[in-house]
Amino acid sequence: MKNSIVIAATAGLFASVAHAQSSVTLYGIIDEGLSYSTNSGGHSLWTLNSGVLQGSRFGLRTSEDLGGGVKAIATLENGFDASNGRLGQGGLMFGRQAYVGLSSGQAGTATFGRQYDSVVDYVGQLGAADQWGGYIAAHPGDLDNFNNAYRSNNTIKYRSPTYSGVSFGGTYSLGGIAGNVTANQIWSVGVGYSGGPLTAGVGYLNARTPYSSGGLFNNSGTVASQTTAVASTVYSGYSSASTYQVIAAAVAYTMGAATLGATYSNIKFMDLASNGASVYARGASASFNNGELNFKYQLTPALLLGAAFDYTDRNAVTLASGQDSGGAKYYQGAVGVDYFLSKRTDLYFIGVYQKASGTDSRNGAAVANITNFTASSSDRQTVLRLGMRHKF
Numbered sequence: 001m002k003n004s005i006v007i008a009a010t011a012g013l014f015a016s017v018a019h020a021q022s023s024v025t026l027y028g029i030i031d032e033g034l035s036y037s038t039n040s041g042g043h044s045l046w047t048l049n050s051g052v053l054q055g056s057r058f059g060l061r062t063s064e065d066l067g068g069g070v071k072a073i074a075t076l077e078n079g080f081d082a083s084n085g086r087l088g089q090g091g092l093m094f095g096r097q098a099y100v101g102l103s104s105g106q107a108g109t110a111t112f113g114r115q116y117d118s119v120v121d122y123v124g125q126l127g128a129a130d131q132w133g134g135y136i137a138a139h140p141g142d143l144d145n146f147n148n149a150y151r152s153n154n155t156i157k158y159r160s161p162t163y164s165g166v167s168f169g170g171t172y173s174l175g176g177i178a179g180n181v182t183a184n185q186i187w188s189v190g191v192g193y194s195g196g197p198l199t200a201g202v203g204y205l206n207a208r209t210p211y212s213s214g215g216l217f218n219n220s221g222t223v224a225s226q227t228t229a230v231a232s233t234v235y236s237g238y239s240s241a242s243t244y245q246v247i248a249a250a251v252a253y254t255m256g257a258a259t260l261g262a263t264y265s266n267i268k269f270m271d272l273a274s275n276g277a278s279v280y281a282r283g284a285s286a287s288f289n290n291g292e293l294n295f296k297y298q299l300t301p302a303l304l305l306g307a308a309f310d311y312t313d314r315n316a317v318t319l320a321s322g323q324d325s326g327g328a329k330y331y332q333g334a335v336g337v338d339y340f341l342s343k344r345t346d347l348y349f350i351g352v353y354q355k356a357s358g359t360d361s362r363n364g365a366a367v368a369n370i371t372n373f374t375a376s377s378s379d380r381q382t383v384l385r386l387g388m389r390h391k392f
Contacts, residue, residue: 028058033387042377090220118190122201126250128308141232165195237361242274328358
C-alpha cells in the first residue's frame with residue numbers, strides 16, 4: 001500500500017513537470033561599423049562605433065506554460081558597445097529591457113519592469129530609422145522617441161490580443177517620489193492595425209518632470225547620465241519643462257516589393273521654467289511638428305534599398321523678457337542600402353544629411369545636429385555609415 005502511494009505521488013510529480021513546459025532563449029545582436037561626420041563641433045570625424053542600425057545587445061527570454069493558455073514570461077536585455085565593451089544605457093546591466101509578466105492568447109499580456117512605451121510599440125516601427133536607417137536617421141535628437149532613445153522604469157504594461165488585425169495597449173510608470181504621485185510619472189496608449197498591404201498605428205506619450213533624476217530622459221541610474229540626460233541642441237534647452245508630450249501616427253502601404261510610409265508627430269515641452277531656472281517665460285511651451293515620408297524597395301531577396309525625407313518645425317517660444325525666441329526648422333534626408341549575406345548577417349550603408357535654420361532650444365542660432373553626434377558648428381551636417389550586423 002505504501003509503495004502504491006509513493007508510485008502515485010511520483011507519477012503526479014512527473015505529470016506536473018511535463019505540463020509546466022518552459023523554455024529559455026539566449027539571443028543578441030552585434031552591430032559594428034565605421035562612421036564619418038562632415039562636421040562634429042567644427043571638425044570632420046571618423047569613428048568606429050556600435051549599434052547604429054540596431055542597438056548591440058544580448059538577452060534572455062523565458063516562457064513557462066502554466067496551463068489554461070496562460071504563460072509566465074520574462075525578458076532581461078543588456079545593451080553594450082562592441083567598440084569598447086562598455087555597458088549601454090548609462091551603465092545599466094539590463095538597460096534595454098527588464099520585465100516579468102503573464103501572457104494569455106485570449107486576455108493579452110501584462111508585464112512589469114523597465115519597458116518600451118506605446119509610441120515605440122505602435123508607431124515608431126513604421127519610421128525609416130527603425131526599418132533601415134538606424135539612429136542617425138531618427139528624427140532630430142529622436143525628439144519624439146520613435147527610435148526608442150528613452151525607456152520607462154517602474155512600468156506596468158498591457159498589450160491586447162489581435163482582433164481582426166487590430167491590437168491596442170498602454171503603459172503606466174510609477175514615479176516613485178514620496179508625497180508626489182505625478183513627479184516622474186509616465187503613461188502612454190496606442191492602437192495598431194495590420195491587414196493585407198496596410199499597416200497603421202497611433203500613439204500618445206505623456207511624461208512628467210522628464211529631465212529630473214529618475215524622469216524619462218534621465219533614468220539610466222548613473223551620475224554621468226544624470227548630468228547629460230539630453231545632449232541634442234534641438235531640445236536640450238527645455239530642461240525646465242514640467243511635462244513632455246507626444247501625439248503620433250504612422251501608416252505604411254506595401255505594393256509588391258515596394259513599401260511607402262508616412263509618420264507624423266506633435267511634440268510639446270510644456271510649462272517651461274517650472275523649476276525657476278530658465279531663459280523662457282514661466283508657463284511657455286515649445287511645440288514641434290514632425291513629418292516623415294519614407295520608401296523602401298526589396299530589390300532582391302538579399303538587397304533592400306531605402307530613402308526618407310523628414311521635416312521638423314518648432315514654434316517661437318516666449319522668453320523670460322517677454323520677447324519671442326524665434327522658431328526653428330530642420331530638414332533631413334536619408335538613404336540606405338542593406339545587403340544580407342545570410343538570414344542572420346548583413347552589410348549596410350546609411351547616409352544622412354541635415355540642414356537647420358532659425359533659433360535652437362538654447363536661444364542661439366540653430367545648427368544641424370544629427371542624432372547621437374556632436375552638433376555641427378554650422379547649419380549643415382552629413383553622416384555616412386558603413387556597418388555590419390550579426391544576429392544570434
